Amino acid sequence: MLAAAAGLTAASLAHGADWRVDPTMEVGVMSDSNLRLTEGADRVDVAGGFANAQLEFRAATPLALFSFTPRLEVTHFPKAGDRDEDYVNGGARALWMRRWRTGLSRMQAEFDDSATVSGNRARPSPEDGELGNPDDPADSGSLVTDNRMRTISLRESLRFDLAERDALEVSAGYLDRKFDEQSVLDDVSFTALNGNLGWMRQLRERASLGLRLRAMRFDPELIPLTTTSVGLEGEWRYRVSERVQSYVRAGASRTRYKASTGPEPDAETAFVGGVGGSWQLRMSQVFLDATRSIDPNSSGVTVARTQLRLRLDRDFSPRARGSLAVRVIDDDGPAGFNERRYGVASVGAEWRFTQAWSLVGRYDYTWQNYRLTPGSASSNAVRLSVSWQPRREARNDASLFE
Numbered sequence: 001m002l003a004a005a006a007g008l009t010a011a012s013l014a015h016g017a018d019w020r021v022d023p024t025m026e027v028g029v030m031s032d033s034n035l036r037l038t039e040g041a042d043r044v045d046v047a048g049g050f051a052n053a054q055l056e057f058r059a060a061t062p063l064a065l066f067s068f069t070p071r072l073e074v075t076h077f078p079k080a081g082d083r084d085e086d087y088v089n090g091g092a093r094a095l096w097m098r099r100w101r102t103g104l105s106r107m108q109a110e111f112d113d114s115a116t117v118s119g120n121r122a123r124p125s126p127e128d129g130e131l132g133n134p135d136d137p138a139d140s141g142s143l144v145t146d147n148r149m150r151t152i153s154l155r156e157s158l159r160f161d162l163a164e165r166d167a168l169e170v171s172a173g174y175l176d177r178k179f180d181e182q183s184v185l186d187d188v189s190f191t192a193l194n195g196n197l198g199w200m201r202q203l204r205e206r207a208s209l210g211l212r213l214r215a216m217r218f219d220p221e222l223i224p225l226t227t228t229s230v231g232l233e234g235e236w237r238y239r240v241s242e243r244v245q246s247y248v249r250a251g252a253s254r255t256r257y258k259a260s261t262g263p264e265p266d267a268e269t270a271f272v273g274g275v276g277g278s279w280q281l282r283m284s285q286v287f288l289d290a291t292r293s294i295d296p297n298s299s300g301v302t303v304a305r306t307q308l309r310l311r312l313d314r315d316f317s318p319r320a321r322g323s324l325a326v327r328v329i330d331d332d333g334p335a336g337f338n339e340r341r342y343g344v345a346s347v348g349a350e351w352r353f354t355q356a357w358s359l360v361g362r363y364d365y366t367w368q369n370y371r372l373t374p375g376s377a378s379s380n381a382v383r384l385s386v387s388w389q390p391r392r393e394a395r396n397d398a399s400l401f402e
Helices: 002-012 080-085
Strands: 018-032 046-061 064-076 088-100 103-115 148-161 166-179 190-202 207-220 225-239 244-259 268-280 284-295 303-315 320-332 340-352 357-370 377-388
Touching: 046 080, 225 268, 244 284
Parallel strands: none
Antiparallel strands: 018 046, 018 377, 046 064, 064 088, 088 103, 103 148, 148 166, 166 190, 190 207, 207 225, 225 244, 244 268, 268 284, 284 303, 303 320, 320 340, 340 357, 357 377
16 A cells, blocks of 8 residues: 555655655664563563665655665574574655745655564664654553554644744544454554644744644553543744754643443643753764653553653764764553663764675664563674665765654
8 A cells, every 4th residue: 555655745746856865774783682671681682684675765855755665674693592582674765855936745644564673672773763752652662562563653743834923733643453363551553643734933033932732532452441632732943054953832731531331531631841952963863852752652551651752973084973862761550550761872883894795783772671571681782784875975974763
C-alpha cells in the first residue's frame, strides 16, 4: 500500500522534477552486554555482525519534494547459544512536501516490521529531530520476550497563511501497531488517532506566539479501556534562521477513560509543555530539548512522558567528526501502571577516508528501571563499521545515531 501511494505521488512529479537515487550501506561488527535489558543475572550477552541498507528515491521541483526510502537491517550472532537473537528488520518511508503562495503541507507515511528487541526501545534522536516534537516510537521498553511488531504511521500537516502575520496550522495522524504475541503492560496492539489545530501570530521579525488545541484517541486491543485526551497549549518561538531557533511551550491536557468492562480510572489533568533550542554553527551543532506530553504506548495505556534530548555534533576536520547524544525518559500512567525510567547515551566518531567510504565507531550505554520491579538493567554496546554512500555531499551533518 505504501509503495503504491509512493508510485502515484512520484507519477504526479515525473514531469520537470530533478530525480536522484541515493543508496547507503553499512557493514560491521557489534557487541552488547545485555541485549534485552534483563534485570538480574539472566543477561543476553551477544557479539557478531550486522548490516543495514537503504535506497532513497528523491524528486524535487521548486515547489515540491518527494522521497521514498525502503530499508533493511540484519544481524548475525555466530555463537550457538545466541542464534535465537538474530533478527531482520525492514520498512519504508515516504515523504511529500508541497508549497504554494499562501501555505505549505507535509505528508509522511511509514511502515516498519521489526523485532521488539530493537523496535520497542527509544534511540537517541536523529540529527534532523524537530524541536518540541520528539520522534517517539511509543515504546514500552519490554524487550525480554522474543516478539515482532509491525507499525503503520501516517501524518499530514498543513499551514495556511491567513494574513501577513497570521497563520492557521492543522495536522492529523494515525498510528497502528500489531504484535505477534500480546502481553498486558508489555506488548499490546493498539490504534491511535490524533489531531492538532493551531493559530500562530508573528509578533516581530523573529518572534511568534501561538495557541494550539490537541486531541487524541487511543484504543488498545488487549485492554478494554479507551482513552481520550484533549489539551490546550500556548507557544512562543524565536527563530533567527533555519540554523538558530528556540521555543517555550506550556499548557494542560485532560485525559478521560472509558472501560467496556470493569471499573474506569478517574479522569486526570496533566501539565504539558516544552523548552529547547537548536544552534548550528560553522563547525558544530547543538540541540537541546525538554518536553512533557501525553502519548500512546505499547504497554496498552497512554502515558505522561517527560523526556530530555541532547545532541552535540562537531566537525574536527573535513574528514573527521564526533558526536554525543543523550536521551532520558520518564513515563507515568494511570493507577497500576509500572512507571518507567529510561536513559541512553551514545558517543560516536566517523572518519571519511574517501568521498563515499567512511569508518564509523559508536559506544552506547543504556539504563532502564521499572518502579514495581526490583532492581534495574543496564547494557554496554559497541559498534564498528564501514559505511558506503556514493551520493553523499561534501559536507553532511547526518547523525551517527539515526
